Amino acid sequence: MAPILWLWPQASAPDADIDALVADSGNWAMAWLAIAVVMTPLARLSRSVQRALWLRRAVGLAAFGGSLVHLWLYVLAMRAFSEPGGEWALIRDEAFAPGILTGWAALALMLPPALTSTDAAMRRLRAAWKRLQRLAWPAAALALVHMAVVHDGFTLALIVTALIAALQLPRFISIRPTRKA
Ligand code: HEM
Numbered sequence: 001m002a003p004i005l006w007l008w009p010q011a012s013a014p015d016a017d018i019d020a021l022v023a024d025s026g027n028w029a030m031a032w033l034a035i036a037v038v039m040t041p042l043a044r045l046s047r048s049v050q051r052a053l054w055l056r057r058a059v060g061l062a063a064f065g066g067s068l069v070h071l072w073l074y075v076l077a078m079r080a081f082s083e084p085g086g087e088w089a090l091i092r093d094e095a096f097a098p099g100i101l102t103g104w105a106a107l108a109l110m111l112p113p114a115l116t117s118t119d120a121a122m123r124r125l126r127a128a129w130k131r132l133q134r135l136a137w138p139a140a141a142l143a144l145v146h147m148a149v150v151h152d153g154f155t156l157a158l159i160v161t162a163l164i165a166a167l168q169l170p171r172f173i174s175i176r177p178t179r180k181a
Pocket of ligand 1: 022067
C-alpha cells in the first residue's frame with residue numbers, strides 16, 4: 001500500500017491535481033491486481049516468485065485498498081466540480097456510464113475476497129474460500145475494461161491485458177523452476 005498511501009499527502013496539498021491523482025491511484029490499483037493474478041502461473045517459472053506466494057493475499061489487499069483510495073480521490077474530484085454537497089448527485093448521475101459502471105463492478109467483485117482474506121475466514125469457508133478468491137479474475141477483467149474506456153486510448157489497457165494473458169501460459173505448460181546449483 002505504501003506507494004498508494006503516498007498519494008494521501010499529495011491530495012491534501014492546496015495545489016493538488018486531483019484528476020492526476022485519480023489516474024495514479026487507478027494505475028496502482030490495477031498494477032497490484034494484475035500482479036495478484038499472475039503470481040501463481042509465474043511461480044511455475046521462478047523459485048523466487050514461488051517463495052513470495054505467501055504475499056499474494058497482501059498483494060490482493062493492496063489492490064483493494066488502492067481501489068478505495070482511488071474511489072476517495074474520485075469523490076474529491078467530483079467535489080471540485082460541484083456545489084458544496086452536490087458531488088453525490090454527480091456521482092449517482094454518471095454511475096451507469098459504461099466507463100464508470102465497470103469501475104464500480106470491479107470494486108464490488110473485489111469486496112468478498114478482501115473481506116474473507118483472513119486465516120479464520122479461510123478455515124471456516126474451506127473449498128468455498130478458493131472460489132471467492134477467484135472473483136479477482138472477473139474483477140481484473142472489468143478493471144481492464146474500465147481502464148480501456150476511461151483512459152485516454154486503449155493502448156495501455158491492451159498491453160496490460162496481453163501481458164496478463166501471456167503470463168498465464170505457464171499454467172498450461174508443465175514447467176518447473178530449476179533449482180540453483
Ligand atoms: C469504485 C469505482 C470506480 C470509480 C468511480 C472509478 C473512476 C475512475 C475515473 C473517473 C477515472 C478517470 C481518471 C482520469 O484519467 O482522469 C478512472 C481511471 C482509472 N481507474 Fe478507476 N474507478 C473505479 C474503480 C477502479 C478499480 C477497482 C480499478 C482497478 C483495480 C480502477 C482502475 C483505474 C485505472 C487503471 C484508470 C486509468 C488511469 C489513467 O487514466 O491513467 N478503477 N477511474
